[in-house]
Amino acid sequence: MMLLCLFAWGADAEGERLTDEFTRYAKDRKWTAVERTYRRLIAGHPDSLSNLIHHSASQAARQRGDLLIAAQRLLRCDPSGLALDTIADELENLRTQTGMVMFVGAELKPASMPFAPDLRQAVLQAQKQITEQGYYVGLLPVGTYKLDGTQVDIDAGFRWHDAWVE
């Protein structure tokens, strides 16, 4: 029993340590470290996860251009927790600036590159994945693209494009 208590205390202490580290990394905008620490928290210390942590992890995902996981991390935030207005604003921002796509092809070209760094990074990531894997599923900035020479218009919203849905 005592051993179990010690183990539980040790696990919590590790969660606290990781949370402190995470907060420091987020403050210093060290997004790769934020990403790595968040994954460790998810894997082993879920009780330490708060809305602020999900929010910072969402920002880390945006920095590397993964807008889908950024939105998913925002959706994880507790509706009775902190910073709800900020979280709702960011989700709305993603909803109005991006569209959900399911592209299969070999080459993706936007009509014009977005100005915002995270949106630009999202396009670059999608292009890289399409070239390497032949498909991309995720969120992309609204606008006109050419997929293997065919024009595709991406509308805003967290729903699949009408052309793909029966």
Place this chain on the structure above:
Amino acid sequence: MLLLLLNNALACDPSDLVRAEKRGEEAFAQNDIDAVTQASKDAAKALRCTTPTPEQLARLHRLSAYHAGLERDWATAEESWRASLAAHPLLPPEKALWANPRLHLAWARAQETGVQYSVSSSRQPIAGIRTPLIPNTKPLKSSKQGQKRTLRSAGVGLLAAAGGLYGGAWAARVEYDRQGRDGEKAADRRLMYNVTNSLSIASAGVATLGGALLVVSIAR
């Protein structure tokens, strides 16, 4: 008439799916595992008469995740969450999910793992989405497809049986003719006469039923 009867026997209401999903979600909020089980079964049954939208399919898999969560089967819960994410990766969560932190965690882990796809050569509509991408998540048993397959198999089986019966009738007729050539009495040939007619009528009946099942399986 036969087609109408068959079609009515297999009929269901497309809105059954939406109703069953809503019932299941309400049952989850009350931790009522039996009601979630029943709603999952009803929703799966309703698939036979409707092609679900991505949102409906995602909710259906989410219902499986709820069920697994209430049974504390976290591996199945995570697998169901991933299937739900493949259908719709940004389905808004329900508040009741935060009352079950372990299930919430399974959802988060499924999102972090993500869904991998393989590219098929054809563009098949999967759960209402036309795409050559096949997610590596657990497939949903479509009772609509299963029912069509069963009907088609039964139809083909009955047509084959009708062929067999007709073959029997033909053999009986050959025997009847042979008895005539051999000069047997009409009373002695009566048996073969009856067998020929019975098998012919039976083969026509069975062929009609088999054909009807085939038509229904194609039309549904």
